[in-house]
Amino acid sequence: xxxxxxxxxxxxxxxxxxxxxxxxxxxxxxxxxxxxxxxxxxxxxxxxxxxxxxxxxxxxxxxxxxxxxxxxxxxxxxxxxxxxxxxxxxxxxxxxxxxxxxxxxxxxxxxxxxxxxxxxxxxxxxxxxxxxxxxxxxxxxxxxxxxxxxxxxxxxxxxxxxxxxxxxxxxxxxxxxxxxxxxxxxxxxxxxxxxxxxxxxxxxxxxxxxxxxxxxxxxxxxxxxxxxxxxxxxxxxxxxxxxxxxxxxxxxxxxxxxxxxxxxxxxxxxxxxxxxxxxxxxxxxxxxxxxxxxxxxxxxxxxxxxxxxxxxxxxxxxxxxxxxxxxxxxxxxxxxxxxxxxxxxxxxxxxxxxxxxxxxxxxxxxxxxxxxxxxxxxxxxxxxxxxxxxxxxxxxxxxxxxxxxxxxxxxxxxxxxxxxxxxxxxxxxxxxxxxxxxxxxxxxxxxxxxxxxxxxxxxxxxxxxxxxxxxxxxxxxxxxxxxxxxxxxxxxxxxxxxxxxxxxxxxxxxxxxxxxxxxxxxxxxxxxxxxxxxxxxxxxxxxxxxxxxxxxxxxxxxxxxxxxxxxxxxxxxxxxxxxxxxxxxxxxxxxxxxxxxxxxxxxxxxxxxxxxxxxxxxxxxxxxxxxxxxxxxxxxxxxxxxxxxxxxxxxxxxxxxxxxxxxxxxxxxxxxxxxxxxxxxxxxxxxxxxxxxxxxxxxxxxxxxxxxxxxxxxxxxxxxxxxxxxxxxxxxxxxxxxxxxxxxxxxxxxxxxxxxxxxxxxxxxxxxxxxxxxxxxxxxxxxxxxxxxxxxxxxxxxxxxxxxxxxxxxxxxxxxxxxxxxxxxxxxxxxxxxxxxxxxxxxxxxxxxxxxxxxxxxxxxxxxxxxxxxxxxxxxxxxxxxxxxxxxxxxxxxxxxxxxxxxxxxxxxxxxxxxxxxxxxxxxxxxxxxxxxxxxxxxxxxxxxxxxxxxxxxxxxxxxxxxxxxxxxxxxxxxxxxxx
Numbered sequence: 001x002x003x004x005x006x007x008x009x010x011x012x013x014x015x016x017x018x019x020x021x022x023x024x025x026x027x028x029x030x031x032x033x034x035x036x037x038x039x040x041x042x043x044x045x046x047x048x049x050x051x052x053x054x055x056x057x058x059x060x061x062x063x064x065x066x067x068x069x070x071x072x073x074x075x076x077x078x079x080x081x082x083x084x085x086x087x088x089x090x091x092x093x094x095x096x097x098x099x100x101x102x103x104x105x106x107x108x109x110x111x112x113x114x115x116x117x118x119x120x121x122x123x124x125x126x127x128x129x130x131x132x133x134x135x136x137x138x139x140x141x142x143x144x145x146x147x148x149x150x151x152x153x154x155x156x157x158x159x160x161x162x163x164x165x166x167x168x169x170x171x172x173x174x175x176x177x178x179x180x181x182x183x184x185x186x187x188x189x190x191x192x193x194x195x196x197x198x199x200x201x202x203x204x205x206x207x208x209x210x211x212x213x214x215x216x217x218x219x220x221x222x223x224x225x226x227x228x229x230x231x232x233x234x235x236x237x238x239x240x241x242x243x244x245x246x247x248x249x250x251x252x253x254x255x256x257x258x259x260x261x262x263x264x265x266x267x268x269x270x271x272x273x274x275x276x277x278x279x280x281x282x283x284x285x286x287x288x289x290x291x292x293x294x295x296x297x298x299x300x301x302x303x304x305x306x307x308x309x310x311x312x313x314x315x316x317x318x319x320x321x322x323x324x325x326x327x328x329x330x331x332x333x334x335x336x337x338x339x340x341x342x343x344x345x346x347x348x349x350x351x352x353x354x355x356x357x358x359x360x361x362x363x364x365x366x367x368x369x370x371x372x373x374x375x376x377x378x379x380x381x382x383x384x385x386x387x388x389x390x391x392x393x394x395x396x397x398x399x400x401x402x403x404x405x406x407x408x409x410x411x412x413x414x415x416x417x418x419x420x421x422x423x424x425x426x427x428x429x430x431x432x433x434x435x436x437x438x439x440x441x442x443x444x445x446x447x448x449x450x451x452x453x454x455x456x457x458x459x460x461x462x463x464x465x466x467x468x469x470x471x472x473x474x475x476x477x478x479x480x481x482x483x484x485x486x487x488x489x490x491x492x493x494x495x496x497x498x499x500x501x502x503x504x505x506x507x508x509x510x511x512x513x514x515x516x517x518x519x520x521x522x523x524x525x526x527x528x529x530x531x532x533x534x535x536x537x538x539x540x541x542x543x544x545x546x547x548x549x550x551x552x553x554x555x556x557x558x559x560x561x562x563x564x565x566x567x568x569x570x571x572x573x574x575x576x577x578x579x580x581x582x583x584x585x586x587x588x589x590x591x592x593x594x595x596x597x598x599x600x601x602x603x604x605x606x607x608x609x610x611x612x613x614x615x616x617x618x619x620x621x622x623x624x625x626x627x628x629x630x631x632x633x634x635x636x637x638x639x640x641x642x643x644x645x646x647x648x649x650x651x652x653x654x655x656x657x658x659x660x661x662x663x664x665x666x667x668x669x670x671x672x673x674x675x676x677x678x679x680x681x682x683x684x685x686x687x688x689x690x691x692x693x694x695x696x697x698x699x700x701x702x703x704x705x706x707x708x709x710x711x712x713x714x715x716x717x718x719x720x721x722x723x724x725x726x727x728x729x730x731x732x733x734x735x736x737x738x739x740x741x742x743x744x745x746x747x748x749x750x751x752x753x754x755x756x757x758x759x760x761x762x763x764x765x766x767x768x769x770x771x772x773x774x775x776x777x778x779x780x781x782x783x784x785x786x787x788x789x790x791x792x793x794x795x796x797x798x799x800x801x802x803x804x805x806x807x808x809x810x811x812x813x814x815x816x817x818x819x820x821x822x823x824x825x826x827x828x829x830x831x832x833x834x835x836x837x838x839x840x841x842x843x844x845x846x847x848x849x850x851x852x853x854x855x856x857x858x859x860x861x862x863x864x865x866x867x868x869x870x871x872x873x874x875x876x877x878x879x880x881x882x883x884x885x886x887x888x889x890x891x892x893x894x895x896x897x898x899x900x901x902x903x904x905x906x907x908x909x910x911x912x913x914x915x916x917x918x919x920x921x922x923x924x925x926x927x928x929x930x931x932x933x934x935x936x937x938x939x940x941x942x943x944x945x946x947x948x949x950x951x952x953x954x955x956x957x958x959x960x961x962x963x964x965x966x967x968x969x970x971x972x973x974x975x976x977x978x979x980x
Contacts, residue, residue, distance in 0.1 A: 025058025045125060047071060047078065061088040062102075070125070078121060082107035097148035105156045108179075114165040149216075154183035159200070165238060172238045176202050196223070205229040218263035226255035232281060240286075245339040248291055250281035256303065266308045274303035285339055292335065295322040302370075310363050316371040327382040367406035374399040383455070390455040395419040408434045414441065424448040424469065436481040443492070445472040450499070461557050463510070468499035474521065487526035494518040503553050510553060514539040529583045536590040546600040584652050586621035591633060603674045611637050616645070623652040631660060641667040641689075655699055664691040669713065676715070681724030683716030697753065704749035706764065712741045730978035732772045734828030735782050745771065779829075779976040783822040798971040799940050803838060804845025806935035813943070819974070820948025831944065832975040834958040835937030837929040842970060846928055847919040855881045879911045886914040893917050933960035936972050954979070 034054045042049035052067020062085065069080030083106040089099040113121045159179030165172040179200040186194040198210035208230075212223015232250035240246060256274025261267065278298035282291035302315025327335050379394035397418040404412055411431035418426050426448070430441025450468040457463070474492010479485060499513040520533035545553040597610035614635030621629045633645040647660035669676075669687035676684045690709035695702070713733060736743040747767050751758045775782055781793030796819060799812050808816075823829055855873055858881050873881070886893070886909075909917075937957045944950045961973070 021058055025056050030054040030056050045070065047073065047124075048075060050080075061090060062086065063088075072121065077109070077111055078125075079108075079110045081105055081109065097150050099150040099152075100154075101152045103151055103154045105159070107158045107160070108156060109160040109162065111162045112164070114167050116166050118167045149186070151183060151186040154181070154186055156181040168238070168241050170237075170241070174202070174234065174238065176200050202230055203234055206231060206234065212258075214260075218261070220261045220263065222257070222259040224255070224257050226253075228253045228255070232278070242343055243339075244286045244341060244343060246284045246286055246288065248282045248284050250295075251279045253277040253279075264308070269305075269307040271303060271305040274305075276300040276303075283339075285335070292325040292339070293322065295319060297321055310365045312365060312367045314367075314369050316373070317369060318371075318373045318375065319377070320373075320375045322374075322377045324377065324379040326379065328385050330384050332385055364407065369404040369406070370402060372399075372401050372404060386455040387458055388455040390453060392452055393421050395422070411438070411440070414439075421449050421452050430476075436479070438479040438481075440477050441475075443472060443474060443476045443490075445470060447471065447497075450496075458504075462504040463557060464502045464504050464506075466500040466502055466509075468501075468513075469497050471495045471497065482526070486524035488524065490521060490523040492521060494521055503556055506553075508545070509543055511540070511542045513537065513541070516540070531585045532587070534588045534590065535586060536592070537594060538592045539594070540591070541595040541597070544596065544598045546602050548601045550602045581623050581654050584621070584623040586652075587619065589618040589621065591616055591618075594635070600674075603678055605674055607672060607674050609638055609671045611635055611643060612639055614643065618649070621652055622650070623654075625650075625653045625655060627653065628657065637664060637667055638671055641665060656697060658695055658697040660693075660695045662691070662693040662695070664689065664693075666690070669710070673716075677719040678721045678723050679725060680715075680729050681721055682718055682729065685714040685716045687711065687713035700753040702749065702751045702753055702760070704747075704760070706745075706747040706749065708743075708745040708747065710737075710743040710745075713737065713743060727769075727772055728776050728978070731779070731829075731976070732776050734826060734978040735775045735779050735976070737828050738825055739827045747771070780974075783819060783826075783976070786822045786825045787818050797974050797976075799936075799974065800969040800971050801936055802845070803841035803970055804849050804932070806932060806939050808939065808943070813947075816940070816943045816948055820944055820950055823944075823948075823950055823954065828979050829976050830954045830956060830979050831950075832956045832958050832977055833937045833940050834973045834975065835933035835935070835960040836970060836972040837933035837936075837960065837962065838970045839929065839962055842929055842932055843924045844919075846924045846932070847922045850922045850924070851915065851919045854885065858885065882911050882915050882918065885918060889918070889921070892921065930960055933972075936970075940972065940974075 033056075034051055038049045038051050048071040050067065050069045050071065051065060053065070055064040055066075056062075057064075065084045066082060067080075068084065070078045072078050083104070085102065085104045085106075087101040087103075089101050092099040110122075115121070157180055158177075159181070160175065160177040161179065163172075163174045163176075177200075180198070182197045184195045186196075194215060195213050196211065198208070200208045202208065206229045207227070209226045209228075210223065212221060214221030214223070230252045232247045232252060236247040254274075254276045257272045259268060259270040259272075276299070279296065281293075281295040281298060283293035284291045297318065297320035299316065299318040299320075300314060301318070302313075304313045304315075305311070329335065375398045377394070377397035379392075379397060381392045381394070383390040383392075395418065398416070400415045401412050411433050414428065414430060414432045416426070416428035420426055425444075425446045427444040427446075428441045430439065432439045432441070448470040450465045450470060454463070454465050472492065472494045474490055474494070476492075477485075477489045479487065495518060496513060496516040499511070499516070500509055501511045502508060503510050515536070515538040517534070517536040517538075518532055519536065522531040523529070543553075547553060592615055593612070594614035595610060595612045596614075598608070600607040612635065614633055616631075616633030616635075618633075619630045620627060627650050628648040629650060631645055631647050631649055633643075635643040637643055642663075642665045644663040645660060646663075647658070649660065650657040667689035669689050670684050673684040676682060688711040690711065692707035692709075694705040694707075696704070715730065715733070733743065736745065738744075745768075747764060749760065749763050749767060751760065751763055778793065780796040783796055784793035796815055799808060799815060801808065819831065823831060852873070855878060856871075859873065859877060934957075937960070941955050941957060944955050945952055958975070
């Protein structure tokens with residue numbers, strides 16, 4: 001071996017080895033790697049594997065590979081890099097570690113693609129490992145040691161990841177460039193930390209950065225992660241097919257510090273000072289262009305997470321200046337329901353079962369949200385389910401709460417402030433519990449316009465609210481579980497202001513209200529009770545109009561009723577035969593200048609009237625059966641006539657009670673002149689009306705006393721209206737109007753309000769018509785009642801005379817006296833007298849009168865001047881004179897009658913027979929009967945004028961008439977008529 005030690009030989013050997021080492025390192029190994037290793041990899045992967053250069057420096061212990069690329073079968077690039085450089089240090093042999101001075105990868109790139117079938121191309125690069133049939137030996141209990149590695153400088157520069165998913169309905173592409181990763185002084189020895197830095201761009205202005213320190217043994221790391229400028233659409237394109245909405249805009253930024261320590265038990269993972277910001281987030285319906293949700297500001301700040309302690313704290317969540325556009329579809333669904341509903345899966349993959357968030361005995365997560373704020377939101381809502389879509393705008397919506405702990409326990413503070421449709425405002429301040437739900441808040445609603453909510457009650461009433469606002473201020477309590485308390489309670493005030501309502505489709509105002517105040521309202525639900533300290537109405541007004549077609553505007557308020565159920569369908573039996581009465585108490589109702597106007601446009605000229613300045617109080621309204629509320633109201637009708645309403649009522653009880661006295665004084669009747677012209681047949685020149693109405697309702701039994709007084713009623717010209725009554729109205733008025741020009745009528749009404757056929761207005765009209773009919777058909781009945789002891793009214797219309805006489809008996813003079821006094825009480829009446837003569841009885845009586853005159857004339861001749869012509873005849877004189885006169889005229893009476901043959905001896909005649917034959921032979925002309933009838937009428941007239949003191953112009957003689965036979969006395973007929 002000595003020759004080996006010779007310097008020359010040793011030098012040759014060393015040089016040879018050096019050359020061989022250099023040749024192997026510089027040439028052989030690069031050739032082997034390039035010629036054999038990469039083709040073997042290509043064969044194993046079944047893909048082309050290309051490499052440009054392989055450089056090995058055996059002295060610097062460095063390796064450089066350039067132009068490496070793995071291609072797809074179609075020769076497109078799959079992954080590769082421009083340069084890979086690694087510099088291994090020889091000191092690794094003495095430092096008992098793998099020491100690298102530099103590891104650098106330049107321009108690495110990956111082209112990851114998901115095929116239409118859902119397979120990732122990178123999966124094909126993973127070799128298939130065959131599982132051995134032998135059972136796997138149990139693992140060694142001793143933990144394998146991590147080999148010591150030291151890297152002075154590790155860098156990935158200008159990396160790029162190209163991702164494309166063709167399994168989506170719309171292929172998704174994402175390029176992450178450039179990627180830069182830098183590690184300094186990395187090692188895996190226990191103790192000590194390595195610094196690192198990572199940066200990448202997901203797109204223009206989209207950056208991901210990660211920097212900090214970590215150690216491998218033990219595994220420990222801390223650092224800062226930030227993601228800035230990331231466009232939501234960049235990531236959303238990959239997820240959009242799973243949802244039915246699009247994120248059309250938005251920029252995300254995330255940053256925070258973290259700490260990981262796997263040496264502790266349990267391992268430590270903490271996040272601190274983290275925050276997330278989303279700017280200008282825009283959400284649209286799938287395929288839509290205009291966003292329905294725009295969130296300019298979304299911030300989650302001061303986030304701290306401690307996984308080992310299962311603790312999460314968020315300092316502040318702020319959602320600011322968002323704009324929401326939402327609507328309810330005609331089918332009742334909200335547009336967001338469809339948008340945010342997940343897309344139904346078409347494959348057969350079973351859904352992953354949700355696992356409990358905690359295992360038995362494990363501490364649950366504690367979450368604290370220090371501040372949550374929704375600020376300055378705007379909601380544009382349209383309800384398309386209604387016949388007329390409703391549109392509501394919420395502006396400046398702000399919701400705040402704080403110190404929210406999850407799991408939720410106890411009440412949460414809540415503050416809500418918003419504007420409604422511009423001028424309106426709603427404020428809520430209080431606490432809310434979630435499970436079970438409970439709310440105790442102070443509610444304030446100011447100037448909430450009613451008109452935008454009008455479509456919601458269109459089905460119930462045909463009203464158009466032109467103006468009007470609602471105000472509410474009070475404490476509201478709501479509790480879903482309420483064993484010892486009501487479901488809902490409210491204690492506060494409410495009101496409506498500046499209300500104006502029209503009938504739908506018309507411009508004329510139907511009702512209005514300046515202010516309605518409900519002061520100190522106490523309301524509960526389940527059980528339901530209502531208590532109101534005071535209801536104050538300022539200037540409420542209702543306008544009642546009879547349209548030109550005769551319909552009433554108020555009758556058009558109710559919408560059409562829904563179709564009734566088939567008649568053969570039996571109603572379901574109710575669990576309760578009668579619902580319980582809701583306890584209601586209203587201590588005071590105040591009216592200030594209430595008004596009601598009435599206009600009738602169905603008549604020409606129009607009739608306009610109304611009640612105004614109705615002011616007063618109703619005290620003590622209650623649903624208690626024994627309660628009685630005191631009513632005291634005063635007002636005016638047509639701004640002149642006074643109105644008073646005084647009494648007690650109880651309309652809220654189950655059995656309503658009413659005892660009211662309503663008084664109208666000094667109502668000008670000329671306002672209703674058009675009615676008089678149309679239905680009475682005469683216009684109205686003047687007149688005043690006074691009403692004293694008393695209504696008593698108890699147990700649904702009505703007792704009404706209607707006292708009507710009309711003063712100085714004067715009719716105008718006759719109108720010849722086809723709608724006028726057939727009753728002789730002037731006569732009826734004259735019968736009712738006393739000498740002071742007043743008409744007093746009492747109309748008592750009785751009825752059962754539970755009877756569906758009973759209608760109060762109809763009952764009043766029917767009673768009045770019956771009264772007038774009786775008056776005009778039996779006016780003398782009224783005449784007899786005007787005078788005490790006036791006798792039988794029916795007999796007053798006849799004056800009886802003895803046949804052949806024009807003088808009245810003493811008892812008939814009493815009738816004259818009654819008629820005179822009654823007509824004095826009714827100055828509007830006149831009396832028509834019809835002279836009457838009976839063609840039979842009066843003719844016979846006149847013949848008897850003529851015979852008596854002849855007999856008295858014969859006696860006058862016998863006695864001369866000493867005889868008095870009008871002295872009655874004695875019986876002896878009468879018999880003697882009759883016999884004498886008959887003898888003088890015997891021949892005219894001896895002519896045989898058809899029943900008595902000639903030559904038959906005559907029957908002896910009595911004096912009475914003679915008298916009858918003498919009277920029958922005397923002629924009585926028709927003029928004599930007419931004169932008798934006229935004298936009778938004149939006699940009655942003279943008695944009424946001279947004895948009864950009636951004015952001559954109130955007594956009229958009518959054409960004479962023939963009396964009906966059958967009465968012992970002749971009756972002259974009287975007739976009462978109205979004065980002209």
